[in-house]
Amino acid sequence: MSNNFGIYIHIPFCVKKCSYCDFISFSNRDNLIEKYIEALKNEIERFDFSKYIVTTIYIGGGTPSYLNAKYIIEILTLLRNKLVNNKITWKDLEITIEMNPGTVSKEKLKNYKMLGINRLSIGLQSTSNRLLKEIGRIHTYKDFLDTYNIAKEVGFDNINVDLMIALPNQSIKDIKESLEKIIFLNPNHISVYSLIVEEETLISKWLTEGKVTLPSDEEERRMYWYVKNFLELSRI
Numbered sequence: 001m002s003n004n005f006g007i008y009i010h011i012p013f014c015v016k017k018c019s020y021c022d023f024i025s026f027s028n029r030d031n032l033i034e035k036y037i038e039a040l041k042n043e044i045e046r047f048d049f050s051k052y053i054v055t056t057i058y059i060g061g062g063t064p065s066y067l068n069a070k071y072i073i074e075i076l077t078l079l080r081n082k083l084v085n086n087k088i089t090w091k092d093l094e095i096t097i098e099m100n101p102g103t104v105s106k107e108k109l110k111n112y113k114m115l116g117i118n119r120l121s122i123g124l125q126s127t128s129n130r131l132l133k134e135i136g137r138i139h140t141y142k143d144f145l146d147t148y149n150i151a152k153e154v155g156f157d158n159i160n161v162d163l164m165i166a167l168p169n170q171s172i173k174d175i176k177e178s179l180e181k182i183i184f185l186n187p188n189h190i191s192v193y194s195l196i197v198e199e200e201t202l203i204s205k206w207l208t209e210g211k212v213t214l215p216s217d218e219e220e221r222r223m224y225w226y227v228k229n230f231l232e233l234s235r236i
């Protein structure tokens, strides 16, 4: 049996909760950040990594890039020390951090690079500012572009971009526009998620109150096949 091991570190803090999201993440709880990081470091300190071959580290959220870089430095420095005897050297690990446009600076990205982070996952969802506003994102498409371009400038060459389909008021035309614009940027990976309406999210409440409508199941499937064909053809 393989003892390959991926480490996932969860950062449950966001600037603002998006209307569709039920991931464990909180806004307006910044007073807990310090305590949370201390608890996380204690857990890492106590964990016995010696039985495992660590192959990847993924810092997700929430919005890890919302944190002051000093916390990411503390966590990764501790992990690096704990993994000195790991069969895969630190520089050969895949180390990813999730980022939200509007929470990243060149300084933070330089720190990430210096720490050995070699993969970025940027949540965009759509290139339409109208849709971004409707789903409660804190950023515009331009903010995403700035983040993406700074990341390239700092030297990141492994970038994933998250997009979403089947959002309220989203058309195939909106999806086409998002795909065209993102493919043009040539990221290494594009993840496309179909909206899941989770209980107790704002979107679920709006649906119950009749304030928004979703694409029908047939439309959602059309969007899915559209994305699949579009991405497959763009690889040729």
Ligand SMILES: C[S@@+](CC[C@H](N)C(=O)[O-])C[C@H]1O[C@@H](n2cnc3c(N)ncnc32)[C@H](O)[C@@H]1O
Residues within 6 Å of the ligand: 020, 021, 022, 023, 060, 061, 062, 063, 098, 099, 100, 101, 122, 123, 124, 125, 162, 163, 164, 193, 194, 195, 196, 197, 198
């Ligand atoms: C864990 S989230 C964190 C990423 C980062 N905080 C951000 O939003 O930019 C990762 C991705 O999951 C997707 N996602 C979150 N909630 C979803 C939902 N209810 N239905 C479908 N996709 C969802 C979004 O595309 C999001 O970028």
Ligand code: SF4
Residues within 6 Å of the ligand: 013, 014, 016, 017, 018, 021, 022, 023, 025, 061, 062, 063, 100, 123
């Ligand atoms: S989608 Fe990302 S930024 Fe929005 S609330 Fe969820 S974790 Fe936070």
